[in-house]
Amino acid sequence: MRPFKAVGLKAVGLKAVGLGTAVALAVLLGGGPATAAAADHHGEAVFTLVSQATGETVVDLDGNGFSPGDYVVFTDDLFRDGVRVGSDAGSCTLIDVADGGTSLCVVTVHLERGDLTAQALTRGILAGGPDSFVAAITGGTGAFVDAGGEVIGTRVGLSSAELEFHVSR
Template sequence: MALRLGAVAGLTTVLTGLPIADAAAATSSSFGTGGDGQVIHLLARLTSRTDLDLGAPGFDQGDEEVFTDDLFRGSVKVGYDGGVCTVLIVEPDGSSESQCTATFSLPGGQIAAQGLIRLPATGQAEFDIAITGGTGKYRKARGHISGTFLNATDSQIAIHVTH
């Protein structure tokens, strides 16, 4: 998942690859209680981004980032994601918080997610957003997506999903 507003490298994290049918089975694990769970580990690589300066000139409340990423497991592309993040607050120290929504398209279906992402003024940024639903084999999906922005184009993500 990509979120690269300001100087911070990027969600979709949040949002982040594998031949999902095979890799999901290879990375399946039970977690929590009450359901079949799996964790899908992916690398998200930015493919497009548009920054919209909607408020006062410069990085401030109301600005948006629209993004797409390719999703990889190793060197194999296994899907893509896309989303939008809206800046809610920019602190005097340069840190910020945004509301982000993203959809992850994987073999067999899609996973929708949203949440608040806090970006520090310096250092590595991480995120953890809620899975809000899905389609296909993910139609009863719930869980969360966690990730770390590695640089200006890449994010490492883990999709923790129960069905």
């Protein structure tokens, strides 16, 4: 979900640490129907949030450059109209390095009324990550039990993305 090739990335032994790198698939979910501004379209809640990176660690397991099994873990704050409405945490594991890299990303979003989870297969992760993505909402807790749908993300800066949620139950 986040690119492995990151701005400001610094190798530290087996780890590489970088803050404020491009947000791509790594930031999937946000403050859902828990807010009054969520619209109802044919039985699904549709809403938009903005993610802002708060931390990440990239791990190069063998210390010889990126290879399958390397991963990034990350956290973000989530905002609606400039107000923090939640946070997320997730990881992306590098699956293949060919053609700009492919990773499997999993994210959990924590909101006032419950959590949402999402995942996606991301391509181009070693080449700066995609400018946009679609991830599947795979479930939730609290008000989001039995949630499904998708998140459409668009990068809007080096460390942020606009996330449009389509949550169904």
